[in-house]
Amino acid sequence: MSDAHYEATYLVETPLPLEAVAEVMAGEQSCGTFTRVEGETDELRERASANVVAIRDLGEVAQPSVRSSWLDRKGLSTSSRRGEVVVRFPIANVGVNLSTLAATVAGNLFDLGEVTGLRLEALKLPSAYRKQYPLPQHGIAGTRRLTGVTQGALIGSIIKPNVGLRSEEIASLVARLCAAGLDFIKDDEIAANPVHAPLSTRIPAVMAAVRRHQDRTGKHVMVAFNITDETDAMRRHADLVAKESGTCVMASLNWCGFSSIETLRRSTDLVIHGHRNGYGALSRHPGLGIGFRAYQTLWRLAGVDHMHVHGLGGKFAQADDEVVESAKDCLTSLCDADDRVMPAFSSGQWAGTVEQTYSAVNTSDLLFMAGGGIMAHPGGPAEGVASIREAWRAVEAGESIAGARAKHRSLADAFSFFSEH
Structure with missing residues (x-):
């Protein structure tokens, strides 16, 4: 991980392929949406997109943690699997802005229709970036x-x-x-x-x-x-x-x-x-x-x-x-x-x-x-x-x-x- 990026680790639950859902997560929380839009150039994507860097399949779950109406509409309400997903984000998208950092790693991801469960487990920050925020005063x-x-x-x-x-x-x-x-x-x-x-x-x-x-x-x-x-x-x-x-x-x-x-x-x-x-x-x-x-x-x-x-x-x-x-x-x-x-x-x-x-x-x-x-x-x-x-x-x-x-x-x-x- 470079000084220009930070990483977030998630527990993801979905009936869809983990790889596909991980890419949706990375796109949704960086420069993408459900379809490519005007102005979303290759140069912009190269500079501002988040990337999936690791996926680990953790197996099937007995029943979904929560219901998704999006999955119901798609007729995809089958058994779910869990996996650990690591996404790498550009620091430049956030800057030194704690509320936006939180919105990026723990925002609309919880509402994604593709998931029946999602949990933010860990954040890994470059040392130089962490030190731009306050260290404990005491x-x-x-x-x-x-x-x-x-x-x-x-x-x-x-x-x-x-x-x-x-x-x-x-x-x-x-x-x-x-x-x-x-x-x-x-x-x-x-x-x-x-x-x-x-x-x-x-x-x-x-x-x-x-x-x-x-x-x-x-x-x-x-x-x-x-x-x-x-x-x-x-x-x-x-x-x-x-x-x-x-x-x-x-x-x-x-x-x-x-x-x-x-x-x-x-x-x-x-x-x-x-x-x-x-x-x-x-x-x-x-x-x-x-x-x-x-x-x-x-x-x-x-x-x-x-x-x-x-x-x-x-x-x-x-x-x-x-x-x-x-x-x-x-x-x-x-x-x-x-x-x-x-x-x-x-x-x-x-x-x-x-x-x-x-x-x-x-x-x-x-x-x-x-x-x-x-x-x-x-x-x-x-x-x-x-x-x-x-x-x-x-x-x-x-x-x-x-x-x-x-x-x-x-x-x-x-x-x-x-x-x-």
């Missing part, structure tokens, strides 16, 4: 520097109850969580700027609690304020966080869109914590949508520093191997610079999921978040944090969790309580 190293956590996993929690608490109540809870020993605290994705706890009062109240804790202990706890909103409001919210000595903001990526996150990245030096809520609508069907490898590539081009990957043994539908691969994708550079982002593990996490997490990803360069796993601990939040920290200490030292449980009450109590839930 990423792993910057997050460690701002929190003072030089080694080991960062331990975090989420404001619970998700919504309903008033600003002063949230500030009181944050003070308690800071005292419990957390490195990171975040808002829930559905708690952005509610009437009962507007950001205009919540940010100053919470950061006053964080600063008091820092004055006592020297530790600055990172708080990810959910500033999800329209673009101008997000910028105002981020400015207030910075004014109050905050270090992080959170946004619901799918609902803000690429342009909002790109604008936010240009307008603030804060850490951007990328929350992927809604991603299941794009990915949960194995034959449709966008796989996480491609998804996180696009959002990393927007400039996020953290990406949610869900959690092992958690409460959501993703299989553990998908969670692990997602984390590894975040921890893999896309170019010859360090553009890794910190994977954020969340959803049903507690001390009992630490061992399998560390064994699977083999690193502590991650954010391990537990809501109920900390705040529902029978000994209270401080014991919840202690149980998770002890679990991480044990696995990083190569010790057994069973042995650690015998020596540490907080860990033993966590297993006694959460194993039954």
Whole structure:
């Protein structure tokens, strides 16, 4: 692959010959349409057309993933086959334009009549092209520097109850969580700027609690304020966080869109914590949508520093191997610079999921978040944090969790309580 092209890998499902459908895909997303048109010269096609560079037949499927009225009209509703298709696109067709890059690799292809399923799996970008987009402003190293956590996993929690608490109540809870020993605290994705706890009062109240804790202990706890909103409001919210000595903001990526996150990245030096809520609508069907490898590539081009990957043994539908691969994708550079982002593990996490997490990803360069796993601990939040920290200490030292449980009450109590839930 030259520096003038990028490649997209797809899972394609169709009753038609894979080779024919792959050519339709390449034409539809570059300079072609269903028939050659005036002005579509050989020189233009040579310069602007996308090309199919690989096809791998994956065999027949039991039934089509979705129905196609186009195939019905053609009388072609027979059994479908799946295949992996790699298409190479000219960078010149897109330029440095993230929204158009996404529209090219994940746009009308999903509506093609020839397919009964299509999934964007991966994007491969030349290093020079990737570096024309923002690199993470902070990423792993910057997050460690701002929190003072030089080694080991960062331990975090989420404001619970998700919504309903008033600003002063949230500030009181944050003070308690800071005292419990957390490195990171975040808002829930559905708690952005509610009437009962507007950001205009919540940010100053919470950061006053964080600063008091820092004055006592020297530790600055990172708080990810959910500033999800329209673009101008997000910028105002981020400015207030910075004014109050905050270090992080959170946004619901799918609902803000690429342009909002790109604008936010240009307008603030804060850490951007990328929350992927809604991603299941794009990915949960194995034959449709966008796989996480491609998804996180696009959002990393927007400039996020953290990406949610869900959690092992958690409460959501993703299989553990998908969670692990997602984390590894975040921890893999896309170019010859360090553009890794910190994977954020969340959803049903507690001390009992630490061992399998560390064994699977083999690193502590991650954010391990537990809501109920900390705040529902029978000994209270401080014991919840202690149980998770002890679990991480044990696995990083190569010790057994069973042995650690015998020596540490907080860990033993966590297993006694959460194993039954």
